[in-house]
Amino acid sequence: QAVSDSAIREKFEAAWGCSLSPSPGLTLVEMIEAAYRKDIKAVYLVGENPALSDPDVQHVREALSQLEFLVVQDIFLSETAEFAHVVLPAASFAEKDGTFTNTERRVQRVRKAIEPIGDSKPDWWIVCQIAKKLEAKGFDYSHPFDIMEEIRDLTPSYGGIGYQRLENGGLQWPCPVDDHPGTPILHTNIFVRGKGRFIPLKYIPPGEMPDENYPLILTTGRSLYHFHTGTMTRKVAGLNTMEPEGVVEISPEDATQLGIAEGDKVKVSSRRGEVIAKAKVTKAVPSEVVFMTFHFAESAANILTNPELDPVAKIPEFKVAAVR
Structure with missing residues (x-):
């Protein structure tokens, strides 16, 4: 409200x-x-x-x-x-x-x-x-x-x-009164306010883009086996067996160009700091992009991320940081 x-x-x-x-x-x-x-x-x-x-x-x-x-x-x-x-x-x-x-x-x-x-x-x-x-x-x-x-x-x-x-x-919810069944689908025939509202926006680039000093884009996310900062899940032996440590996912093309092999320890640096983690060479990420989770304090991806906020949503740029 x-x-x-x-x-x-x-x-x-x-x-x-x-x-x-x-x-x-x-x-x-x-x-x-x-x-x-x-x-x-x-x-x-x-x-x-x-x-x-x-x-x-x-x-x-x-x-x-x-x-x-x-x-x-x-x-x-x-x-x-x-x-x-x-x-x-x-x-x-x-x-x-x-x-x-x-x-x-x-x-x-x-x-x-x-x-x-x-x-x-x-x-x-x-x-x-x-x-x-x-x-x-x-x-x-x-x-x-x-x-x-x-x-x-x-x-x-x-x-x-x-x-x-x-x-x-x-x-x-919404379930406004005691005999209301609840609302499984929020919008069925019409939107609550009538017609759907489309708000045109101009594209604004990320606050930080790759350059000759930091040529790769780091994007961060979650894994299947751990939640958020691992405060609870990293205390579960079975989950740690499935994913015991943080890795840097890198494309085969970038790995070849940088001389990186599967399992190598690599240093990832941004304008804010650096972390060391093992490399995972995978086609799941495109070239010129690397991916890390933020579950592991030993290789904390958020040492690298950019705190600049979206002007409307006030969400930080976890998904785009220039690194090398």
């Missing part, structure tokens, strides 16, 4: 007893830059690992080290948590109740299978305890059910999605 809409903003202000800015806040990359400038002095990170997942991670790590106070809340000690002044142990999905909403808009119940291990606690409980210590009002929840009821009250597309209905299976 748009904070720029005064009616929406007033609804949340009345429910929460606070005033809200009419402007969206900073993106994570913009927060890191503000921390580097020391405009932001404290950060509270929950389940995020920018010291490995953000572009130009050497710059990110410098920014994190300059913070006066960093709190990291996670289930494992991540690369980012190593910079933290306080680490709060969070419970895993198997240790807490709640809901997941996936990318097809399906809301499903999550049920606690075991009690939290050690001192770990559910995220919602930790946030509520901190809020109470700060004497903030409105954090008297006793169960995720209470939070879901508030979501239903304040979010029209979730209005008909409650725990009782979810016991019978997932529901896809």
Whole structure:
């Protein structure tokens, strides 16, 4: 819901007893830059690992080290948590109740299978305890059910999605009222706003293109066997057997030209840093392009990537960086 809409903003202000800015806040990359400038002095990170997942991670790590106070809340000690002044142990999905909403808009119940291990606690409980210590009002929840009821009250597309209905299976929003079946297909006969909107755009080249000093394009992505920065998946022996380390995928043409053979250790450099990884010669990548995942701290591809943001979406250029 748009904070720029005064009616929406007033609804949340009345429910929460606070005033809200009419402007969206900073993106994570913009927060890191503000921390580097020391405009932001404290950060509270929950389940995020920018010291490995953000572009130009050497710059990110410098920014994190300059913070006066960093709190990291996670289930494992991540690369980012190593910079933290306080680490709060969070419970895993198997240790807490709640809901997941996936990318097809399906809301499903999550049920606690075991009690939290050690001192770990559910995220919602930790946030509520901190809020109470700060004497903030409105954090008297006793169960995720209470939070879901508030979501239903304040979010029209979730209005008909409650725990009782979810016991019978997932529901896809929008589901505005209790007897609504959910919406498996978002747009069937027409678009919600009438006709589809096509917005003409002029092509804007990437912020960094290959040149004589950095003649190759690095593009990054994920593998089948690991997720994101590997905080969880790299602790799974079976997945590590399938993919134990990061590699640089390079075309046969470029490998021949550069004298690189399968399994060779190669150095990949950009204007921001360099990493060493084994070469994987494959026709899966075109010539003049190399591919790396960002799951492995030992060969962190995001040392190389460009932090320049798309002017509209505010997404960094993970997919295009000039390298050699």
